[in-house]
Amino acid sequence: MTPLVLSSTLSALRKAGSVFGVIFTRENEVQFTDAPFTPQRIEEIVATLDDIAFYFQKQERTIEKMSFGYDGGNLTIVMDGLLRLVVLHSNADEVDFVARAGRAFLKDFQMSQFARHMGAGNMFERAREKMEANEPAQPTPEEIAEQAALRPATQRVAVKAEQAVDPTSPITPQPRIAEAPAPAPEENPAPVPAPPPLVTPPAVAEQRTEEEAISGAPEVRKSVPATAPVLAAVQPESTLPPPRVPVSRRDP
Amino acid sequence: MSESSATINETLREALEQQKLRYFRASRGSAKGKTGTADTEKFAESLMVLQECALLLGEKMEMNAVSYAVVHEANETTAFCFDPNSHPQNPEVVGGIVNKKMAMREVVSSLRDYINQ
Numbered sequence: 469m470t471p472l473v474l475s476s477t478l479s480a481l482r483k484a485g486s487v488f489g490v491i492f493t494r495e496n497e498v499q500f501t502d503a504p505f506t507p508q509r510i511e512e513i514v515a516t517l518d519d520i521a522f523y524f525q526k527q528e529r530t531i532e533k534m535s536f537g538y539d540g541g542n543l544t545i546v547m548d549g550l551l552r553l554v555v556l557h558s559n560a561d562e563v564d565f566v567a568r569a570g571r572a573f574l575k576d577f578q579m580s581q582f583a584r585h586m587g588a589g590n591m592f593e594r595a596r597e598k599m600e601a602n603e604p605a606q607p608t609p610e611e612i613a614e615q616a617a618l619r620p621a622t623q624r625v626a627v628k629a630e631q632a633v634d635p636t637s638p639i640t641p642q643p644r645i646a647e648a649p650a651p652a653p654e655e656n657p658a659p660v661p662a663p664p665p666l667v668t669p670p671a672v673a674e675q676r677t678e679e680e681a682i683s684g685a686p687e688v689r690k691s692v693p694a695t696a697p698v699l700a701a702v703q704p705e706s707t708l709p710p711p712r713v714p715v716s717r718r719d720p
Numbered sequence: 721m722s723e724s725s726a727t728i729n730e731t732l733r734e735a736l737e738q739q740k741l742r743y744f745r746a747s748r749g750s751a752k753g754k755t756g757t758a759d760t761e762k763f764a765e766s767l768m769v770l771q772e773c774a775l776l777l778g779e780k781m782e783m784n785a786v787s788y789a790v791v792h793e794a795n796e797t798t799a800f801c802f803d804p805n806s807h808p809q810n811p812e813v814v815g816g817i818v819n820k821k822m823a824m825r826e827v828v829s830s831l832r833d834y835i836n837q
Contacts, residue, residue, distance in 0.1 A: 505781070509780065509781075512780050513777065513780045513781065516776050516777055516780055517777070519776075520773050520776070520777075523769075529793055529794075530793060530794050531791060531792070531793050532792045532793065532794075533790075533791070533792040533824070534773070534789070534790070534791045534792075535788075535789065535790045535791075535824050536773070536774045536777060536778065536786060536788070536789045537786065537787040537788040537789070537828075538774075538778050538781070538783035538784070538785060538786060538787065539783060539784070539785040539787070540781075540782075540783040541783060543777060543778075543781070543783075556781075560788075560825070560828070561825055563790075563824045563825055563828075564823050564824050564825050567792075567824065
């Protein structure tokens with residue numbers, strides 16, 4: 469409810485029947501006032517009303533409406549939580565009409581506040597979605613390379629599956645890439661010593677000349693066939709020194 | 721004594737069942753009713769609070785003479801009305817409690833009818 473709507477609604481109530489004053493407050497804060505009192509007097513009335521509401525709240529009593537008749541007029545107060553609407557009217561017979569109108573106004577006000585909060589919540593949600601949309605949805609080339617190094621077989625099959633799909637053809641369900649099931653853990657698994665890093669397949673090692681082995685600079689990548697596993701770039705090379713050859717076995 | 725208490729309880733029970741207004745009369749700091757001590761004490765407490773609220777608010781608005789007060793609380797309506805026929809030096813108050821939300825005008829009208837009986 470905008471301030472304009474609030475003021476127009478309460479002004480309409482102010483002009484209804486024998487009403488001669490309207491004060492609308494939230495706790496101690498005056499939201500709207502159109503009453504024949506000075507601002508200081510209105511502040512005093514609002515403070516007194518807040519004290520009364522606090523008293524009932526302390527007693528765990530929920531007061532909805534109060535009406536008092538005086539020699540100079542009638543005072544009807546409608547309460548809804550922290551919201552309080554005070555209406556001054558001269559005709560005592562209008563007390564129920566005034567109370568109903570006040571209750572309807574407070575309900576509308578609460579509903580508008582609720583809608584505004586909901587709208588604000590949606591706005592934040594939209595902003596969050598927008599921020600998420602700005603983030604790169606596709607992985608960066610570095611991430612792709614890293615993933616390829618970590619899981620080369622899966623990545624290759626996935627790329628092939630993507631290439632096989634014709635963009636103009638209807639979408640057909642693709643078979644899922646079945647990864648090898650993880651081996652079931654054995655009961656009471658015995659500690660297994662880690663094998664030394666396999667740098668070169670044994671078959672290739674036999675083909676190597678002894679000079680290459682002595683020099684300590686084996687061309688591992690050249691000699692590895694395409695089907696053999698390849699070390700990823702992120703994995704560290706073996707830091708072990710090349711195997712030593714006894715001097716007695718060396719050729720003169 | 722026990723017969724009297726049983727009658728009072730019966731009156732209160734009937735009033736609660738039929739959601740009728742229970743009337744009370746108060747003057748000089750004492751209240752009288754027909755629905756038992758506990759119910760009369762409850763009215764006396766509500767009357768004190770309502771009178772205090774009426775006086776506090778009336779003082780701020782420069783309106784002093786309180787003629788009636790009605791309050792709707794949860795599912796109960798409490799009201800009091802000054803008896804204009806009572807002596808000004810010794811004013812009497814007629815009040816009522818009903819266990820439903822009753823129209824304020826109707827409550828005040830009922831109290832005035834009770835006064836004029």
